[in-house]
Amino acid sequence: MGVKTLKSPSDMWNYQEILSSLTPAVVIEFGTRYGGSALFFAAVMRQIGNRFKVLSVDIDPSNISEQTRRDHDVELLTLSSVDPRVAERIASLRREYSGPAFVILDSDHTETHVLAEMKLIRPLLVRGDYMVVEDSNTNGHPVYPSHGPGPFEAMEKYFQEYPDDYENDNIREAKFGFTFATRGFLIRR
Numbered sequence: 660m661g662v663k664t665l666k667s668p669s670d671m672w673n674y675q676e677i678l679s680s681l682t683p684a685v686v687i688e689f690g691t692r693y694g695g696s697a698l699f700f701a702a703v704m705r706q707i708g709n710r711f712k713v714l715s716v717d718i719d720p721s722n723i724s725e726q727t728r729r730d731h732d733v734e735l736l737t738l739s740s741v742d743p744r745v746a747e748r749i750a751s752l753r754r755e756y757s758g759p760a761f762v763i764l765d766s767d768h769t770e771t772h773v774l775a776e777m778k779l780i781r782p783l784l785v786r787g788d789y790m791v792v793e794d795s796n797t798n799g800h801p802v803y804p805s806h807g808p809g810p811f812e813a814m815e816k817y818f819q820e821y822p823d824d825y826e827n828d829n830i831r832e833a834k835f836g837f838t839f840a841t842r843g844f845l846i847r848r
Contacts, residue, residue: 660702662724664695666765666793669835671696673844674791675703677761677831681789684711684758687749689740689776690766690793691717694727700761701732712756714748716740717766740766741775749783760784764810765793773813781824784847790825792843800841814842823848 664671678686678700686700697715704711716736717723727733734752738745753760762784764776773792784790795810797803818824828844838844 660695660698660726662695662698662726663693664699665692666696667837667839669837670791670793670839671699673831673834673838674700674761674763677789678703679707681759681761681787682707682709683761683789684709684756685749685752685760686711686713687760687762687780688713688715689717689762689764691715691720691723691727691735694723694733694735696763696765697733697735698724698727698730701730705732709758710756711758712752714752716745740764741772741779743779746779746783749780753783760788762788762790763793764791768794768797768806768809770808770810770812770816773810774816777813777817781821786847788847789828790845790847791840792845793840795843796839796841810843811841 688697697713701713713733718739720737792810792814797806797809800811825845826848828846832838832844
Protein backbone atom coordinates (compact mmCIF):
# COMPACT_ATOMS: atom_id res chain seq x y z
CA MET A 660 0.00 0.00 0.00
CA GLY A 661 3.00 2.25 -0.63
CA VAL A 662 4.37 2.24 2.93
CA LYS A 663 7.63 0.49 3.84
CA THR A 664 7.29 -2.73 5.80
CA LEU A 665 10.43 -4.33 7.21
CA LYS A 666 9.14 -7.89 7.49
CA SER A 667 9.66 -11.18 5.71
CA PRO A 668 6.97 -11.74 3.03
CA SER A 669 6.54 -15.34 4.20
CA ASP A 670 5.99 -14.14 7.77
CA MET A 671 3.43 -11.62 6.50
CA TRP A 672 1.60 -14.44 4.74
CA ASN A 673 1.61 -16.41 7.99
CA TYR A 674 0.32 -13.38 9.88
CA GLN A 675 -2.69 -12.93 7.64
CA GLU A 676 -3.50 -16.63 8.02
CA ILE A 677 -3.19 -16.38 11.81
CA LEU A 678 -5.40 -13.28 11.87
CA SER A 679 -7.97 -15.02 9.68
CA SER A 680 -8.21 -18.09 11.91
CA LEU A 681 -7.81 -16.30 15.26
CA THR A 682 -10.09 -13.34 14.39
CA PRO A 683 -8.59 -11.15 17.11
CA ALA A 684 -10.35 -8.10 18.49
CA VAL A 685 -7.04 -6.41 19.32
CA VAL A 686 -3.79 -6.44 17.33
CA ILE A 687 -0.84 -5.14 19.34
CA GLU A 688 2.38 -4.22 17.58
CA PHE A 689 5.53 -3.19 19.45
CA GLY A 690 7.64 -1.32 16.90
CA THR A 691 5.84 0.81 14.29
CA ARG A 692 8.77 2.20 12.27
CA TYR A 693 7.10 3.35 9.00
CA GLY A 694 3.67 1.95 9.78
CA GLY A 695 3.40 -0.47 6.86
CA SER A 696 2.71 -3.52 8.98
CA ALA A 697 0.11 -1.66 11.07
CA LEU A 698 -1.68 -0.80 7.81
CA PHE A 699 -1.36 -4.41 6.67
CA PHE A 700 -2.86 -5.73 9.92
CA ALA A 701 -5.72 -3.22 9.71
CA ALA A 702 -6.44 -4.10 6.06
CA VAL A 703 -6.55 -7.83 6.84
CA MET A 704 -8.77 -7.23 9.86
CA ARG A 705 -11.20 -5.12 7.80
CA GLN A 706 -11.54 -8.05 5.37
CA ILE A 707 -12.36 -10.35 8.29
CA GLY A 708 -15.15 -7.95 9.20
CA ASN A 709 -15.21 -8.08 13.01
CA ARG A 710 -14.84 -5.02 15.24
CA PHE A 711 -11.14 -4.52 16.07
CA LYS A 712 -8.35 -2.08 16.92
CA VAL A 713 -4.67 -2.14 15.96
CA LEU A 714 -2.42 -0.58 18.62
CA SER A 715 1.09 0.19 17.38
CA VAL A 716 3.68 1.40 19.89
CA ASP A 717 6.99 3.10 19.12
CA ILE A 718 9.29 5.63 20.81
CA ASP A 719 9.98 7.49 17.56
CA PRO A 720 6.99 8.69 15.53
CA SER A 721 9.10 10.64 13.00
CA ASN A 722 9.11 7.92 10.30
CA ILE A 723 5.45 6.90 10.54
CA SER A 724 3.63 7.51 7.27
CA GLU A 725 0.73 9.91 6.99
CA GLN A 726 -1.35 7.08 5.58
CA THR A 727 -0.82 5.12 8.80
CA ARG A 728 -1.57 8.16 10.95
CA ARG A 729 -4.90 8.66 9.13
CA ASP A 730 -6.12 5.07 9.43
CA HIS A 731 -9.04 5.17 11.89
CA ASP A 732 -8.49 1.52 12.89
CA VAL A 733 -4.85 2.12 13.90
CA GLU A 734 -4.01 3.75 17.21
CA LEU A 735 -0.44 5.01 17.51
CA LEU A 736 1.16 5.29 20.94
CA THR A 737 4.47 7.13 21.33
CA LEU A 738 6.04 5.41 24.33
CA SER A 739 8.55 2.70 25.09
CA SER A 740 6.83 -0.66 24.72
CA VAL A 741 7.83 -1.48 28.30
CA ASP A 742 6.28 1.65 29.80
CA PRO A 743 3.52 0.71 32.29
CA ARG A 744 1.15 3.07 30.44
CA VAL A 745 1.34 0.68 27.46
CA ALA A 746 0.07 -2.15 29.66
CA GLU A 747 -2.71 0.11 30.94
CA ARG A 748 -3.77 0.97 27.37
CA ILE A 749 -3.72 -2.68 26.31
CA ALA A 750 -5.84 -3.64 29.33
CA SER A 751 -8.30 -0.88 28.43
CA LEU A 752 -8.52 -2.03 24.80
CA ARG A 753 -9.06 -5.63 25.91
CA ARG A 754 -12.05 -4.46 27.96
CA GLU A 755 -13.42 -2.38 25.07
CA TYR A 756 -12.83 -4.96 22.32
CA SER A 757 -13.74 -8.41 23.56
CA GLY A 758 -12.07 -11.33 21.86
CA PRO A 759 -8.62 -12.76 21.24
CA ALA A 760 -5.42 -10.75 20.91
CA PHE A 761 -2.60 -10.99 18.37
CA VAL A 762 0.68 -9.50 19.59
CA ILE A 763 3.87 -8.93 17.66
CA LEU A 764 7.11 -7.88 19.37
CA ASP A 765 9.31 -6.02 16.88
CA SER A 766 10.86 -2.99 18.56
CA ASP A 767 14.21 -2.89 20.40
CA HIS A 768 15.83 -6.27 19.72
CA THR A 769 18.05 -6.51 22.79
CA GLU A 770 17.60 -9.46 25.12
CA THR A 771 16.79 -7.23 28.10
CA HIS A 772 14.15 -5.23 26.25
CA VAL A 773 12.36 -8.20 24.66
CA LEU A 774 12.31 -10.01 28.00
CA ALA A 775 10.76 -6.91 29.59
CA GLU A 776 8.14 -6.78 26.81
CA MET A 777 7.27 -10.44 27.33
CA LYS A 778 6.86 -9.87 31.06
CA LEU A 779 4.79 -6.72 30.53
CA ILE A 780 2.38 -8.49 28.18
CA ARG A 781 2.19 -11.69 30.27
CA PRO A 782 -0.75 -10.74 32.56
CA LEU A 783 -2.63 -9.20 29.63
CA LEU A 784 -2.87 -12.34 27.50
CA VAL A 785 -5.25 -15.25 27.98
CA ARG A 786 -5.48 -18.79 26.70
CA GLY A 787 -5.58 -18.88 22.90
CA ASP A 788 -4.03 -15.44 22.33
CA TYR A 789 -1.17 -15.41 19.83
CA MET A 790 2.23 -13.73 20.15
CA VAL A 791 5.06 -13.50 17.64
CA VAL A 792 8.59 -12.58 18.76
CA GLU A 793 10.26 -11.20 15.64
CA ASP A 794 13.96 -11.09 14.80
CA SER A 795 14.72 -14.06 17.02
CA ASN A 796 16.62 -15.32 13.97
CA THR A 797 19.50 -12.96 14.86
CA ASN A 798 22.58 -13.78 16.91
CA GLY A 799 23.19 -16.89 14.84
CA HIS A 800 19.64 -18.32 14.89
CA PRO A 801 20.59 -18.60 11.96
CA VAL A 802 21.59 -15.08 10.79
CA TYR A 803 23.59 -12.08 12.00
CA PRO A 804 25.82 -13.99 14.47
CA SER A 805 27.47 -10.78 15.72
CA HIS A 806 24.16 -9.25 16.90
CA GLY A 807 24.61 -10.26 20.53
CA PRO A 808 21.90 -11.60 22.83
CA GLY A 809 18.49 -10.64 21.50
CA PRO A 810 14.95 -11.93 21.12
CA PHE A 811 15.92 -15.62 21.00
CA GLU A 812 17.87 -15.35 24.25
CA ALA A 813 15.05 -13.32 25.81
CA MET A 814 12.64 -16.16 25.06
CA GLU A 815 15.07 -18.67 26.58
CA LYS A 816 15.21 -16.62 29.80
CA TYR A 817 11.46 -16.11 29.84
CA PHE A 818 10.77 -19.82 29.47
CA GLN A 819 13.20 -20.65 32.26
CA GLU A 820 10.99 -18.55 34.53
CA TYR A 821 7.58 -19.33 32.97
CA PRO A 822 7.93 -22.68 31.17
CA ASP A 823 4.21 -23.33 30.73
CA ASP A 824 2.94 -19.98 29.42
CA TYR A 825 3.10 -20.72 25.69
CA GLU A 826 3.00 -23.50 23.16
CA ASN A 827 5.29 -23.15 20.15
CA ASP A 828 3.43 -23.17 16.85
CA ASN A 829 6.14 -25.21 15.14
CA ILE A 830 4.04 -26.03 12.08
CA ARG A 831 3.42 -22.35 11.38
CA GLU A 832 7.09 -21.49 11.95
CA ALA A 833 8.32 -24.19 9.55
CA LYS A 834 5.71 -23.56 6.86
CA PHE A 835 7.98 -21.63 4.46
CA GLY A 836 11.38 -22.93 5.60
CA PHE A 837 12.53 -19.51 6.82
CA THR A 838 11.24 -16.96 9.29
CA PHE A 839 12.41 -13.85 11.10
CA ALA A 840 10.71 -15.34 14.21
CA THR A 841 12.77 -18.44 15.00
CA ARG A 842 10.96 -20.26 17.86
CA GLY A 843 8.84 -17.12 18.13
CA PHE A 844 5.37 -18.25 17.00
CA LEU A 845 3.67 -18.64 20.39
CA ILE A 846 0.15 -19.55 21.50
CA ARG A 847 -0.83 -18.65 25.06
CA ARG A 848 -1.80 -21.64 27.17
